[in-house]
Amino acid sequence: xxxxxxxxxxxxxxxxxxxxxxxxxxxxxxxxxxxxxxxxxxxxxxxxxxxxxxxxxxxxxxxxxxxxxxxxxxxxxxxxxxxxxxxxxxxxxxxxxxxxxxxxxxxxxxxxxxxxxxxxxxxxxxxxxxxxxxxxxxxxxxxxxxxxxxxxxxxxxxxxxxxxxxxxxxxxxxxxxxxxxxxxxxxxxxxxxxxxxxxxxxxxxxxxxxxxxxxxxxxxxxxxxxxxxxxxxxxxxxxxxxxxxxxxxxxxxxxxxxxxxxxxxxxxxxxxxxxxxxxxxxxxxxxxxxxxxxxxxxxxxxxxxxxxxxxxxxxxxxxxxxxxxxxxxxxxxxxxxxxxxxxxxxxxxxxxxxxxxxxxxxxxxxxxxxxxxxxxxxxxxxxxxxxxxxxxxxxxxxxxxxxxxxxxxxxxxxxxxxxxxxxxxxxxxxxxxxxxxxxxxxxxxxxxxxxxxxxxxxxxxx
Amino acid sequence: xxxxxxxxxxxxxxxxxxxxxxxxxxxxxxxxxxxxxxxxxxxxxxxxxxxxxxxxxxxxxxxxxxxxxxxxxxxxxxxxxxxxxxxxxxxxxxxxxxxxxxxxxxxxxxxxxxxxxxxxxxxxxxxxxxxxxxxxxxxxxxxxxxxxxxxxxxxxxxxxxxxxxxxxxxxxxxxxxxxxxxxxx
Numbered sequence: 001x002x003x004x005x006x007x008x009x010x011x012x013x014x015x016x017x018x019x020x021x022x023x024x025x026x027x028x029x030x031x032x033x034x035x036x037x038x039x040x041x042x043x044x045x046x047x048x049x050x051x052x053x054x055x056x057x058x059x060x061x062x063x064x065x066x067x068x069x070x071x072x073x074x075x076x077x078x079x080x081x082x083x084x085x086x087x088x089x090x091x092x093x094x095x096x097x098x099x100x101x102x103x104x105x106x107x108x109x110x111x112x113x114x115x116x117x118x119x120x121x122x123x124x125x126x127x128x129x130x131x132x133x134x135x136x137x138x139x140x141x142x143x144x145x146x147x148x149x150x151x152x153x154x155x156x157x158x159x160x161x162x163x164x165x166x167x168x169x170x171x172x173x174x175x176x177x178x179x180x181x182x183x184x185x186x187x188x189x190x191x192x193x194x195x196x197x198x199x200x201x202x203x204x205x206x207x208x209x210x211x212x213x214x215x216x217x218x219x220x221x222x223x224x225x226x227x228x229x230x231x232x233x234x235x236x237x238x239x240x241x242x243x244x245x246x247x248x249x250x251x252x253x254x255x256x257x258x259x260x261x262x263x264x265x266x267x268x269x270x271x272x273x274x275x276x277x278x279x280x281x282x283x284x285x286x287x288x289x290x291x292x293x294x295x296x297x298x299x300x301x302x303x304x305x306x307x308x309x310x311x312x313x314x315x316x317x318x319x320x321x322x323x324x325x326x327x328x329x330x331x332x333x334x335x336x337x338x339x340x341x342x343x344x345x346x347x348x349x350x351x352x353x354x355x356x357x358x359x360x361x362x363x364x365x366x367x368x369x370x371x372x373x374x375x376x377x378x379x380x381x382x383x384x385x386x387x388x389x390x391x392x393x394x395x396x397x398x399x400x401x402x403x404x405x406x407x408x409x410x411x412x413x414x415x416x417x418x419x420x421x422x423x424x425x426x427x428x429x430x431x432x433x434x435x436x437x438x439x440x441x442x443x444x445x446x447x448x449x450x451x452x453x454x455x456x457x458x459x460x461x462x
Numbered sequence: 463x464x465x466x467x468x469x470x471x472x473x474x475x476x477x478x479x480x481x482x483x484x485x486x487x488x489x490x491x492x493x494x495x496x497x498x499x500x501x502x503x504x505x506x507x508x509x510x511x512x513x514x515x516x517x518x519x520x521x522x523x524x525x526x527x528x529x530x531x532x533x534x535x536x537x538x539x540x541x542x543x544x545x546x547x548x549x550x551x552x553x554x555x556x557x558x559x560x561x562x563x564x565x566x567x568x569x570x571x572x573x574x575x576x577x578x579x580x581x582x583x584x585x586x587x588x589x590x591x592x593x594x595x596x597x598x599x600x601x602x603x604x605x606x607x608x609x610x611x612x613x614x615x616x617x618x619x620x621x622x623x624x625x626x627x628x629x630x631x632x633x634x635x636x637x638x639x640x641x642x643x644x645x646x647x
Contacts, residue, residue, distance in 0.1 A: 141500065141501035142500065171505055172501050175503075175504035175505040176504065178504050178505065178506075178507065178508045179504040179509070181508050
């Protein structure tokens, strides 16, 4: 079925409307429509759709409980918009277009674009570059508008704000949500600027989901981010929950805080706050004043590997760990393969963590950025390791990033203190060596399980 | 404060709409006319059609608030609405194209439906009819009025007497009662 078919699209929206009455009964019907809407073959996500169907038809499984929780706790109009913008436009419609254009142009075409509306932040946290960064840079409304307009031409419907604190620019972000009402917006935010007025605007545009940074409990948060911050964040989450607005949480795990933010107690707390998802980020020793001792040990990282998988089986919150979940996305997704990053100066970085570039969006089109040397080096070099537990050209394969930066002449785009690729990669060398044996062992085990699944078919409950 | 910005944008839009049709008006024109920037426009409206819908609803609201009396019969209320359309025919005709037919219909129906609902509930039979059946009857009659409106717009909105409102009132008065009877529990 042709994904752009208006009749099918209309049917899908109607089918989604029935969800309100009885999700348990109507979800399988919605799935029938999604199957009709999805493009044929690999591009129509057959594996993912089959997985969804298994979840829908198995009330005992954890993901089923999570879906029902989201259905009953989220504003129905917002849910409809997320369904249309994220599932239909962002994936079922966008993905095949991205794949088609990838072949046509011979470069990576992203699934999502990350961008910094501003380098400014209202908090002054210990260790954060935004705190020290005096000269404030911004992408203008027109620049962001142009990025999104160009992005949609390439089939990109998902835009994620980073920073700085994106909500310093909250009026412009709402204006962009309203103008590009067919796109899904997410923002990494400290949440302290989410007040009643802004939450009301979120409810009116319906396509803005915050991923709130919370890294532990009151004491740890306030020590690093300033007294009273924790209570402000908790208040913002309470407000979102009351208005039935969906949100997630993002956490950076380090050797220091890993135990606290991966505890069952913390997961249960996040569920009580009302978060639908939690994204874990492995600490990256980026920047001249980074602290490599914060890098998790192989034991700690392995613990996270198992913990996140266990949470996905047991708790009604969707947990992801980008560094350990490479197996689901084919390794490194940066360099425009699934995403890239534009900073508040317009520099286009292959990744939020990799600040080397030959391209600035103020001087060139989005498509030219994707053809620029370091992006093409990513395109040609991916995956950087066949073991997807070693996905990154910096953290687990530091020699690869040095090579690419050297070969492409990409320069540092660090806004505060430019760092050489050698300096950066040197900090990862010991880590990469230490992690390799654990990564191999875990990876081989993953493959044994997968091979077993293929022989005996997917596991069934009961 | 927010309301006034919205109104200022809407007024600038109406000024432009009195001179030319909606397809010849850009967001740039509107923000230049009222002296706000582009992002302010998008803070309030997703596009020009959204602004058109808001303007129409807002102006109807003002007009009805000023002219509607408590005691007015439902026919008077509907006739008053059509009178508003007639008074604002330049705005409505200039603002109309293939893209916003649905919006026009929605806006008209949103106003008409409560008047009809009110009429239906006055019938003694109404108490014995389930809510969703009454809603259905209301939808059918509402659809009739909004179709008359759209047809009239398509014809370029000549004299409002050319809309067969009176005849439709007659049909409705004669048939709502029997429709309700048929749906009685």
